[in-house]
Amino acid sequence: MKYQRPKGTADILPGMSEKWSYVEDTARLLFNDYQFHEIRTPMFENFEVFSRSAGDTSDVVTKEMYDFHDKGDRHIALRPEGTAGVVRAYVENKLYAPEQEKPYKVFYMGPMFRYERPQTGRSREFHQIGVESFGSDSPAVDVEIMAMAMDFFNHLGLTNLKLAVNSLGDKETREAYHQALVDYLEPHFNDLSEDSQSRLHKNPLRVLDSKDKKDQEIVANAPSILDFMTPDAQKHLDTVKEMLEALKIPFEIDPTMVRGLDYYNHTIFEIETNSPALGHGWMTICGGGRYNGLVEELGGPETPGFGFGIGMERLLLLLDNLDVTAPISNPLNAYVVGIGEETNVETLKLVQAIRQAGFSADRDYLNRKPKAQFKTADRRQAEFTITVGAQELESQTVHFKSMRTGEETTLPMDAIYQDFASVYDKYSEE
RNA sequence: GCGGUAUUGGUGAAGUGGUUAACACACUGGUUUGUGGAUCCAGCACGCGUGAGUUCGAUUCUCACAUACCGCCCCA
Incomplete structure (x- = not known):
């Protein structure tokens, strides 16, 4: 075979492409019901757009970025996720302007790129469907968007989903918790895994997410971020919980959940599945949360935001496994x-x-x-x-x-x- | 980036250091000189991921590389 596709990429052939369209069409219809509008941004951006937003210590930036210098010696990166580019567009197009309705609600779908080892439900070019909502820090936005994600999966006939919610609090909360966590972990330093040791000072929250068994034992007794909530942050979380209950959406609070990207605060959430299609254990098919500092970070006015990303490849694996088939819509007369x-x-x-x-x-x-x-x-x-x-x-x-x-x-x-x-x-x- | 497993035709696959690489499905043609099924017959891998090496001889042994899958890491 002389030519083969680059490692970690896939050809989506007829037979599969119909399923992709079905999922995308379903998303468009449903998101429109929630009055979100489609936005399309470039598949590559200046490297700094991602490094500034995702955080310099995040794995995405430090080792997974698909970046290069173009002929004009510009440092370019293929987008590893959707939010940063949308935020950049929001700022660049002055969508924060007073005449724009708030919250400003958009969705997108398209390819993303991360340089990493391909596996089931993980490739170098992968696809996300995502949404972003700018301009309101109401917990109702948080809940509306989580509800929309669940609604979307329900439309597709998915079951066995788990909505996990946590809060990272506000800046004050994070600082206090950060310190408490470091204080707690430092005495255990020698028992931590190598990865966790290096994370301890750069980004201690990530230690909570370690899959290392010993780390997990240590982390089990770590202080919980929920004990460090400022009154405002606590109120936000309480309202989110209350609203989820009002909508009868089952969820669980997972105080150890963190996000791979550094820009999140307050509410974060993941929707996970334990379908055997994605291997053993729970795998995330949707992740998101609130990012109140991100617009400012990329040069815009202080603007709250909330969004999520859904992994298309994983979603389609689930649908295949459930025999959820797209309605055949191309009969031959x-x-x-x-x-x-x-x-x-x-x-x-x-x-x-x-x-x-x-x-x-x-x-x-x-x-x-x-x-x-x-x-x-x-x-x-x-x-x-x-x-x-x-x-x-x-x-x-x-x-x-x-x-x-x-x-x-x-x-x-x-x-x-x-x-x-x-x-x-x-x-x-x- | 680190481990493990795998790689034979359009597909699923069997197989051996040495004449023509099983079998099945699919496809094409014929049986039916212009009609869907079934049967039967025939055809269908210049070649066993790529490149080197060992050997009288390799698809079968060795090494490197590529890709896929699984685990780690991380995430969607």
């Missing part, structure tokens, strides 16, 4: 069988006439025998076949056959050309 090379022009005219009448039609292009053509028509579940041979050419007729009933009649060719719709209707009823 008529297959034109041409017998002999001399019918080549007429069959082309016929399929075009049928298509222009608003129906779907196809024909053979390999000069195959009638039997083979009928086989194809059968396999493709054509509703009707229209046969043309030398005799029909001579008499300007066609053999019109219902593949369902097997009945065949002779019709004037003009009936197809003039008004295929009524022919179709007439024989569909029988």
